[in-house]
Amino acid sequence: MQPSVLIVDDEPDNFDIIETLLHEQDYQLYYAPSGEKTLALLENFQPDTILLDIMMPDMDGMEICQKIRANPKWEAIPVIVVTALSAKEDLARCFAAGADDFISKPVNGIELRARVASMLRIKQQRDRLQGLLEFLQQNLQYLRSCIAYSLPHEFNTPMNGILGSVDLLIDGYEDIDTEERQELLQLMKGSAERMNGLIQNFLTYARLELTKTDLEQLEKTRKTRYETPTLSAIAGVAKHEAKQANRGEDLVCEVEEATLSIAAFDLQKFTETLVSNALKFSSPGTPVRVIGQFMNGMFQISVIDRGTGMTPEQIKSIGAYVKFDRSRNQQQGMGLGLAIAKTIAEIYGKDFQIHSDPNGGTTVQVLFPFVNI
Incomplete structure (x- = not known):
C-alpha cells in the first residue's frame, strides 16, 4: 500500500x-x-x-x-x-x-525526501505497536483465565516431582542404595525435561504470535528464502518422536524428498507437535501416518492417526492454553501443541485443515511452499 x-x-x-x-x-x-x-x-x-x-x-x-x-x-x-x-x-x-x-x-530535495521517509518509518512503527496493543487488549482477559487455570497445574506437576525427589535424597541419603538414587535422579531428570519442554513451547508460541501480528516481520519472514530438507525436518523428527514414545513400529512415514521454504526450527516444531499429539491420542499398535508429497504446486504434509478424535467445537476453539483430554471430552492443560502448529501453518503455509471424527481418527494437513534447488 x-x-x-x-x-x-x-x-x-x-x-x-x-x-x-x-x-x-x-x-x-x-x-x-x-x-x-x-x-x-x-x-x-x-x-x-x-x-x-x-x-x-x-x-x-x-x-x-x-x-x-x-x-x-x-x-x-x-x-x-x-x-x-x-x-x-x-x-x-x-x-x-x-x-x-x-x-x-x-x-532542499535531499532533505525533504530524508525527513519524509523518516516520519513514515515512525508512523509505521506506531501503527505496528498499536496493532500489537489492540491484539493484547483483545486477548488479555482470555489469556488471563486460561493461564490462571492451566499454568499452575502444568508447572506444579514436574516441580513437585523434582522437589519430592530432592527431599528424599536429602533426608535419606545414607539409607538409599545406589539403584534407588539412580531411580530418583532419573525421575528428577524426566520432570526437569518436562518443565523445560513447557517453557520452550511457551517461548516458541510467544515468538510465533508476535511474528504473526507484526505485519512487517510477517512479510519479512514470508519473503525469506529458507531451505529446509524434508527428510530431516519431517521424517527424521517423526521417527524420533515415535521412538521416544516406544512406538517406532506404529509409525508409517511416506515423505518425498524436497526442500521447503520454512525455517528449519519451525518445520521441526510443526512435525514434532503433530506427531506427538497423534501418538498421545492413539493406542499402541495402531498406525500413525506421516505423509509428505507434492500437490497443487505446493508440498502437503499430512499427519493421520486412528485415535480419539475431536468434535467440530473443539477444533474451532484450538488456541493457546486450551488442550483437550479427548478421552473425557474436557479441556485441560496448556495445550500449546496444536496452537503452535496452527500458527506456524498460518505464517508459512496455507490451507491448514483438521478433519476429525469424535469416534476415532484425526487428519491434520497443511500446504507449504517448496524451493526449486
Missing part, C-alpha cells in the same frame, strides 16, 4: 515544487490550501504524514498543528512543519505546538 502525504500550503506553486521533489518516491500526495480544508479532509482521510506550512492566512500552521494534536483520532499522525523561520524561539514554538520535525525554506 502506498504511503500517503498531505501537503498543506496556501500557495499551489509550493505543492507543485514538493510534488516534483518527491516524484520518484512511491507516495500518494494530497493537497489542502487552508487550515479549514485540512481539518475537513482529516475527518474522512488520515495520511501517513503531513507537510505543514507555517505562514498561512486565517489559520496558521501552529494553530492547525495544535488542533491536530488535540484530536485523539489524529494525534498520532506525524507532522513536519515547512517554515522560513529560523530563530530558535520560533522552532521551539513549532515543537511546542506538536510538530515532529521541520524543514527550512527554500526546500
Whole structure:
C-alpha cells in the first residue's frame, strides 16, 4: 500500500515544487490550501504524514498543528512543519505546538525526501505497536483465565516431582542404595525435561504470535528464502518422536524428498507437535501416518492417526492454553501443541485443515511452499 502525504500550503506553486521533489518516491500526495480544508479532509482521510506550512492566512500552521494534536483520532499522525523561520524561539514554538520535525525554506530535495521517509518509518512503527496493543487488549482477559487455570497445574506437576525427589535424597541419603538414587535422579531428570519442554513451547508460541501480528516481520519472514530438507525436518523428527514414545513400529512415514521454504526450527516444531499429539491420542499398535508429497504446486504434509478424535467445537476453539483430554471430552492443560502448529501453518503455509471424527481418527494437513534447488 502506498504511503500517503498531505501537503498543506496556501500557495499551489509550493505543492507543485514538493510534488516534483518527491516524484520518484512511491507516495500518494494530497493537497489542502487552508487550515479549514485540512481539518475537513482529516475527518474522512488520515495520511501517513503531513507537510505543514507555517505562514498561512486565517489559520496558521501552529494553530492547525495544535488542533491536530488535540484530536485523539489524529494525534498520532506525524507532522513536519515547512517554515522560513529560523530563530530558535520560533522552532521551539513549532515543537511546542506538536510538530515532529521541520524543514527550512527554500526546500532542499535531499532533505525533504530524508525527513519524509523518516516520519513514515515512525508512523509505521506506531501503527505496528498499536496493532500489537489492540491484539493484547483483545486477548488479555482470555489469556488471563486460561493461564490462571492451566499454568499452575502444568508447572506444579514436574516441580513437585523434582522437589519430592530432592527431599528424599536429602533426608535419606545414607539409607538409599545406589539403584534407588539412580531411580530418583532419573525421575528428577524426566520432570526437569518436562518443565523445560513447557517453557520452550511457551517461548516458541510467544515468538510465533508476535511474528504473526507484526505485519512487517510477517512479510519479512514470508519473503525469506529458507531451505529446509524434508527428510530431516519431517521424517527424521517423526521417527524420533515415535521412538521416544516406544512406538517406532506404529509409525508409517511416506515423505518425498524436497526442500521447503520454512525455517528449519519451525518445520521441526510443526512435525514434532503433530506427531506427538497423534501418538498421545492413539493406542499402541495402531498406525500413525506421516505423509509428505507434492500437490497443487505446493508440498502437503499430512499427519493421520486412528485415535480419539475431536468434535467440530473443539477444533474451532484450538488456541493457546486450551488442550483437550479427548478421552473425557474436557479441556485441560496448556495445550500449546496444536496452537503452535496452527500458527506456524498460518505464517508459512496455507490451507491448514483438521478433519476429525469424535469416534476415532484425526487428519491434520497443511500446504507449504517448496524451493526449486
